[in-house]
Amino acid sequence: MQQKWYQATEVEVDSLGQSLHFYMETMEVSHLSALAFYAAGEECYKGERFYWQNREKTMTLVGLGHAHTIQNNKKNDRFDAVEAEWKSLTKNCLKGQSELQPILFGGFTFDPQNNVAGEWTGFPEAYFALATFQLVIRDDKAYVSIHLLTQDRHGEAQFEALRKERDHLVHAAQVKEVKTYSKPEISSYFEPYKDPYLASIDQVTALIKQKKADKVVIARSLALQFKEEVTAPQVLSQIIHEQPESYLFGLEHENLLFFGASPERLVKVEDGRAFSSCVAGSIKRGKTAEEDEAYGQSLLQDPKNGGEHQYVVDMIADTFRKNCVDITLPESPRLLKIRDIQHLYTPVEGQLNKDATILQLTKTLHPTPALGGVPRMEALAAIRKYEPMNRGLYAAPIGWLDAEGNGEFAVAIRSAALLHDKAYLYAGGGIVADSEPQSEYDETLVKFRPMLRALGGQLHE
Ligand SMILES: C=C(O[C@H]1C=CC=C(C(=O)O)[C@@H]1O)C(=O)O
Numbered sequence: 001m002q003q004k005w006y007q008a009t010e011v012e013v014d015s016l017g018q019s020l021h022f023y024m025e026t027m028e029v030s031h032l033s034a035l036a037f038y039a040a041g042e043e044c045y046k047g048e049r050f051y052w053q054n055r056e057k058t059m060t061l062v063g064l065g066h067a068h069t070i071q072n073n074k075k076n077d078r079f080d081a082v083e084a085e086w087k088s089l090t091k092n093c094l095k096g097q098s099e100l101q102p103i104l105f106g107g108f109t110f111d112p113q114n115n116v117a118g119e120w121t122g123f124p125e126a127y128f129a130l131a132t133f134q135l136v137i138r139d140d141k142a143y144v145s146i147h148l149l150t151q152d153r154h155g156e157a158q159f160e161a162l163r164k165e166r167d168h169l170v171h172a173a174q175v176k177e178v179k180t181y182s183k184p185e186i187s188s189y190f191e192p193y194k195d196p197y198l199a200s201i202d203q204v205t206a207l208i209k210q211k212k213a214d215k216v217v218i219a220r221s222l223a224l225q226f227k228e229e230v231t232a233p234q235v236l237s238q239i240i241h242e243q244p245e246s247y248l249f250g251l252e253h254e255n256l257l258f259f260g261a262s263p264e265r266l267v268k269v270e271d272g273r274a275f276s277s278c279v280a281g282s283i284k285r286g287k288t289a290e291e292d293e294a295y296g297q298s299l300l301q302d303p304k305n306g307g308e309h310q311y312v313v314d315m316i317a318d319t320f321r322k323n324c325v326d327i328t329l330p331e332s333p334r335l336l337k338i339r340d341i342q343h344l345y346t347p348v349e350g351q352l353n354k355d356a357t358i359l360q361l362t363k364t365l366h367p368t369p370a371l372g373g374v375p376r377m378e379a380l381a382a383i384r385k386y387e388p389m390n391r392g393l394y395a396a397p398i399g400w401l402d403a404e405g406n407g408e409f410a411v412a413i414r415s416a417a418l419l420h421d422k423a424y425l426y427a428g429g430g431i432v433a434d435s436e437p438q439s440e441y442d443e444t445l446v447k448f449r450p451m452l453r454a455l456g457g458q459l460h461e
């Protein structure tokens with residue numbers, strides 16, 4: 001039998017004490033395709049959609065339309081501002097049943113101090129949305145919620161119209177056969193700043209040898225031009241099929257879709273327990289099982305990659321010691337193998353202290369030395385000086401949280417920004433004293449590969 005839960009509450013949404021009525025209804029639906037649900041929003045909700053799936057595939061989340069957005073361009077307290085607004089928005093929501101929870105999805109840009117103009121111009125430094133239509137698939141059960149926030153205390157008529165729209169979207173997603181999408185066709189590739197990138201690796205290693213920093217993550221981009229406009233469901237369908245071992249995400253803002261397939265968890269909180277992962281240090285996959293094993297072993301023993309990794313472990317472990325008890329931290333890294341690359345990997349977990357929250361942990365952890373460097377401030381200054389681009393959401397926290405403090409953020413690497421018929425792919429690597437420009441360049445080529453494949457391109461070895 002189909003189950004439905006309905007609640008209507010009153011909330012204050014901003015410091016002016018503006019009062020809104022918050023109507024929501026959740027319905028359990030028999031199994032449907034998350035991608036088809038996303039694609040059903042192509043005409044009406046373009047620019048206001050998101051897609052998320054965790055690595056384990058136990059949680060899929062799709063949002064269509066904005067019931068409410070929480071966004072700001074604050075340089076210093078953007079995390080606190082999002083947390084405070086979300087708290088006040090959800091304070092009257094029923095707690096206890098995870099499937100009935102309204103979910104806030106979005107991300108914080110890598111560096112709010114970066115003002116370089118480009119594809120990220122106009123993108124908020126903190127950008128989150130509560131979807132009008134929220135699909136959650138958890139452990140094979142699907143729930144569709146409607147959210148409406150309105151000043152109208154008699155919003156029922158508006159809500160009734162949304163119910164009709166919901167039924168239409170659900171119907172469109174209960175497809176027997178999932179649509180297949182063709183790959184985009186690329187007309188040209190362009191590597192902006194290839195030479196400045198190679199030069200910056202020498203400049204940064206020189207800086208490190210002068211003891212001005214220990215590690216700095218330097219990134220670059222690859223620009224693609226397509227023959228035709230590329231759509232969001234088209235690229236999401238590719239990563240869904242090609243990158244099953246990664247977090248999958250897509251977030252739209254006006255004409256931009258930021259999407260990717262990341263192996264790296266920043267933080268997850270579930271019932272008061274916190275999880276993070278140290279992922280840094282890389283080598284390519286082998287062509288045969290023997291070659292792959294040999295590469296893996298050499299990565300585990302390589303001092304340069306071991307050094308890159310250890311900075312991340314030290315920093316994340318330190319953050320966990322300050323915010324958690326009962327910490328589990330393996331003594332040495334293991335291998336994390338994904339389609340195109342293998343990494344050194346150390347998982348960390350602990351019991352969150354009472355006053356610690358997922359957004360406070362996100363704020364403290366970002367950027368870890370896998371994306372920024374050590375010391376953090378010196379590394380960020382070097383990134384601003386030597387990277388001629390704006391990272392936007394690349395290498396930044398992207399994910400969700402609910403009204404009860406549960407949630408998860410991935411680090412948005414192996415990612416790209418799509419705008420109409422152009423895409424910008426991003427990749428970087430940890431630079432330490434003994435890094436070499438050519439091998440770092442080659443590492444970025446391997447890291448471009450997942451997004452490049454999804455977008456219809458290929459790189460030769
Ligand atoms: C910065 C990226 O990867 C980070 C995560 C894993 C391994 C890394 C490395 O070995 O350099 C990087 O720290 C990227 O993929 O763009």
Ligand SMILES: [Mg+2]
Nearest residue numbers: 281282429430
């Ligand atoms: Mg590296």
